[in-house]
Amino acid sequence: MEGTQERVLSAVSDLTVGRLSLYRRVLNDLIADDVPSVYSHELGKMAGVTAAQVRRDLMVVGYTGSSTRGYDVPALLESIRKFLDAPGGQGIALVGIGKLGRALMSYFAGRRPNLRIVAAFDVDPYKANRVIHGCRCYPMSEMASVVSEKGIRAAVLTVPASEAQTVADALATAGVTGILNFAPARLHMPRHVYVEYIDVTTAMETIAYFARTRATVHKGTAR
Amino acid sequence: MEGTQERVLSAVSDLTVGRLSLYRRVLNDLIADDVPSVYSHELGKMAGVTAAQVRRDLMVVGYTGSSTRGYDVPALLESIRKFLDAPGGQGIALVGIGKLGRALMSYFAGRRPNLRIVAAFDVDPYKANRVIHGCRCYPMSEMASVVSEKGIRAAVLTVPASEAQTVADALATAGVTGILNFAPARLHMPRHVYVEYIDVTTAMETIAYFARTRATVHKGTAR
DNA sequence: TAGATTGTTAATCGATTAACAATC
DNA sequence: TAGATTGTTAATCGATTAACAATC
Numbered sequence: 001m002e003g004t005q006e007r008v009l010s011a012v013s014d015l016t017v018g019r020l021s022l023y024r025r026v027l028n029d030l031i032a033d034d035v036p037s038v039y040s041h042e043l044g045k046m047a048g049v050t051a052a053q054v055r056r057d058l059m060v061v062g063y064t065g066s067s068t069r070g071y072d073v074p075a076l077l078e079s080i081r082k083f084l085d086a087p088g089g090q091g092i093a094l095v096g097i098g099k100l101g102r103a104l105m106s107y108f109a110g111r112r113p114n115l116r117i118v119a120a121f122d123v124d125p126y127k128a129n130r131v132i133h134g135c136r137c138y139p140m141s142e143m144a145s146v147v148s149e150k151g152i153r154a155a156v157l158t159v160p161a162s163e164a165q166t167v168a169d170a171l172a173t174a175g176v177t178g179i180l181n182f183a184p185a186r187l188h189m190p191r192h193v194y195v196e197y198i199d200v201t202t203a204m205e206t207i208a209y210f211a212r213t214r215a216t217v218h219k220g221t222a223r
Numbered sequence: 224m225e226g227t228q229e230r231v232l233s234a235v236s237d238l239t240v241g242r243l244s245l246y247r248r249v250l251n252d253l254i255a256d257d258v259p260s261v262y263s264h265e266l267g268k269m270a271g272v273t274a275a276q277v278r279r280d281l282m283v284v285g286y287t288g289s290s291t292r293g294y295d296v297p298a299l300l301e302s303i304r305k306f307l308d309a310p311g312g313q314g315i316a317l318v319g320i321g322k323l324g325r326a327l328m329s330y331f332a333g334r335r336p337n338l339r340i341v342a343a344f345d346v347d348p349y350k351a352n353r354v355i356h357g358c359r360c361y362p363m364s365e366m367a368s369v370v371s372e373k374g375i376r377a378a379v380l381t382v383p384a385s386e387a388q389t390v391a392d393a394l395a396t397a398g399v400t401g402i403l404n405f406a407p408a409r410l411h412m413p414r415h416v417y418v419e420y421i422d423v424t425t426a427m428e429t430i431a432y433f434a435r436t437r438a439t440v441h442k443g444t445a446r
Numbered sequence: 447t448a449g450a451t452t453g454t455t456a457a458t459c460g461a462t463t464a465a466c467a468a469t470c
Numbered sequence: 471t472a473g474a475t476t477g478t479t480a481a482t483c484g485a486t487t488a489a490c491a492a493t494c
Contacts, residue, residue: 012436013484013485014429014433015485017428017429017432017433018422018425018426018428018429021422021424021425021428021429022407022422022425025407025424039450039451039452040451040452041451046409047409048409048411050486050487050488051451052486052487052488052489053485053486053487055451055452055453055454056453056454056486056487058453059453059454064452064453065451065452065453066451066452066493066494067450067451067452067453067492067493067494068450068451068452068493068494069451069494070451070452071452084428084431084432086431086435090431090434090435092427092431099325099326099329099330100326100330102322102326103322103323103325103326104423106322107322107323107423108427114428114431115424115427115428115431153431153434153435154427154430154431154434154435156427156430176434177433177434177435177437178430178431178432178433178434178435178437179430180426180427180430184245184248186269186270186271188271192437193437194430194433194434194437196426196429196430198421198423198426199241199244199245200327200330200421201244201248201338202241202244202245203241203403203419203421204315204331204338204377204379204403205240205241205244205307205337205338206237206240206241206244206419207377207379207401207402207403207417207419208307208309208313208315208337208338208376208377208401209240209307209401210237210240210400210401210417211313211376211377211399211400211401211417212309212313212376212377212400212401213235214400214401214415214416214417236460236461238461262474262475262476263475263476264475273462273463273464274475275462275463275464275465276461276462276463278475278476278477278478279462279463279477279478281477282477282478287476287477288475288476288477289469289470289475289476290468290469290470290474290475290476290477291469291470291474291475291476292470292475293475293476294476
């Protein structure tokens with residue numbers, strides 16, 4: 001359940017976009033093993049998705065498979081890349097340089113350009129004007145100018161819940177249209193801003209709940 | 224899309240459990256402000272959910288509101304607590320003491336007992352036998368015995384994707400029935416093990432995609 | 447060809463929302 | 471009482487899956 005989403009206006013569902021991202025990683029593993037082509041049911045098995053779902057999702061990227069050989073791995077990867085990635089690469093901002101923020105900066109350091117965190121912000125002026133994991137840090141006061149200069153469209157929020165709405169409003173004003181919110185707070189945003197939530201506390205409580213109830217109620221009854 | 228879920232066998236949906244966790248935090252804010260009661264539409268507004276959804280979700284915890292005063296905040300909180308939390312508190316294991324793992328240990332240190340990370344594991348023996356943020360670390364070889372001794376039912380996976388399946392299998396064998404998987408890999412688990420996924424890379428790619436397409440396609444057309 | 451897979455539509459499934467009698 | 475809200479059912483909505491003609 002983690003990761004609840006806002007309603008999508010576009011014709012392409014957020015779920016499809018997410019699965020395309022997943023397929024891409026599976027396909028990258030295949031290409032590393034020199035696998036030339038895959039069938040929808042093979043790709044589906046690796047991604048934990050039905051074959052019909054895979055075929056449906058792949059239709060949106062406009063790549064057509066063959067009924068004899070399935071999907072050509074390198075060509076499909078290129079189609080997904082064209083569909084998902086911004087042409088010149090897309091920088092992402094991170095707001096809130098706490099422990100989680102730093103962990104994310106470390107994780108995404110040196111990744112491909114469309115997922116690079118290119119600027120980080122924090123209210124604490126002591127954290128500004130430093131470089132963490134190759135990423136320049138700025139005080140909150142420079143957010144509007146930096147976001148605008150670097151053409152940043154997407155941002156990750158790792159601030160306390162109490163700050164989330166204020167920061168999100170400032171980001172939207174600065175031109176950000178996609179937000180990944182780790183703060184445990186719902187954001188009220190204009191319709192054109194896409195918001196995705198990752199709520200770790202909720203996810204933890206959910207697995208704890210089902211771990212407990214499944215273990216007692218469904219012990220041995222799974223079919 | 225972040226956070227894809229396994230099919231749930233239980234009558235209570237994972238989405239409902241997740242929202243109950245969210246309502247609880249909203250209600251805690253209300254109780255801090257000495258608000259005695261709320262209506263479903265008020266709670267819904269704060270949680271980003273419709274009033275009908277709130278009423279439906281609250282039915283499952285067995286607490287009945289009043290048509291004149293709505294829901295009594297302390298009593299409802301107690302009902303949710305009874306429903307969500309394990310009676311004696313529930314320890315959670317964490318596997319993979321990397322940057323993300325450490326950030327999570329820090330975040331959940333000193334929380335209430337049902338969300339406490341009580342044991343951490345890593346393949347690196349150098350990381351074992353230490354205490355990080357109040358949590359004892361063990362080598363992977365002791366996982367089965369520690370999980371069994373502490374009665375751990377739920378676990379968080381912050382290992383590399385290549386290790387995820389092996390570790391998950393070991394956890395399931397040790398008695399874990401709920402897993403929160405941060406590794407970008409689908410897990411094939413027996414039916415009685417509940418798995419929830421948080422895939423940060425997929426979430427980032429999704430917000431990047433919609434940030435780009437919304438900004439161009441829907442500029443000013445949102446209604 | 448025969449056989450398996452693709453693209454795509456129709457049927458299914460499950461969750462959300464609307465609606466309303468009962469309640470205070 | 472009149473009016474608003476609750477608990478709960480029926481209608482809606484959207485995503486997934488099943489099915490199958492077309493294809494190689």
